[in-house]
Amino acid sequence: MGRLTRLTSGDNFFEDFEVGQTMRHARGKTVTVLENVNLTNMVMNTAHGHFNEDIMSKALARTNPEAAAARSSNVVSYGGVNFSIVLGLSSQDTVENALAEIGLDKISLKFPVLHGDTIYAYSRVLEKRDSDREDAGIVVFQHWGLNQNDKLVAELQRTALIKRRAFWEDR
Numbered sequence: 001m002g003r004l005t006r007l008t009s010g011d012n013f014f015e016d017f018e019v020g021q022t023m024r025h026a027r028g029k030t031v032t033v034l035e036n037v038n039l040t041n042m043v044m045n046t047a048h049g050h051f052n053e054d055i056m057s058k059a060l061a062r063t064n065p066e067a068a069a070a071r072s073s074n075v076v077s078y079g080g081v082n083f084s085i086v087l088g089l090s091s092q093d094t095v096e097n098a099l100a101e102i103g104l105d106k107i108s109l110k111f112p113v114l115h116g117d118t119i120y121a122y123s124r125v126l127e128k129r130d131s132d133r134e135d136a137g138i139v140v141f142q143h144w145g146l147n148q149n150d151k152l153v154a155e156l157q158r159t160a161l162i163k164r165r166a167f168w169e170d171r
Contacts, residue, residue: 013097013165014128014137021125025089028120028148031077031113035085040078049076073115082113083154086145089121094143095160099136102159110152118148126157135167 040050048055056074087104095101113119127140139162145154 012093012095012162014139014162015165017125017128017139017162019125019128023090023093023123025093025121025123027089028118029085029089030118031081031085031115033073033075033115036075036077036081036115039081039084043078043080045078050078051075075115077113077115077117079109079154082109082119082145083107083156085119086121086143086154086156087158089119089145090123090141090143090158094123094139094141095158095162097163098160099163100161102138102161103157105157105159107154107156109154111147113147113153117153119145119153120147121145131161133161134164136161136163138162 037051040047053073053075056076060074061069122144124142125139126142127138129138131138139160141158141160143154143156143158144152147153
């Protein structure tokens, strides 16, 4: 095994993926005020729902007082944060040996994520095909994010150019 190959896991090269293979990724990530408000402001999203606890608490209290009282936060996490967390949680198992991200498609946000919710990720290999490069092939993944109550919060597809073990193993 070469010096470069030892830097990544040995079980996520192009040859290791099979169409239909499904993975539950090891870690979860709790959404905090830090990443949500920071990214919401960085992309200049001005929707109060992503950073104004006072307005969100009062709005929910008018429509559903019991729900408002039961939650520690009523701020809705910006969708870009949610699907980015799903991508991050899945990366070690799926694209650690990627040479390039080719595309992100069919991004869908399914259920609101609030500050304090935890996201877990799952992935399935949808497609695997040769590329025009001898050192890598193309893999299409379906990624899902579920919250701590097993509600689907986000799903998307990622296409990546993944190293071939046969080419990279001794490098």
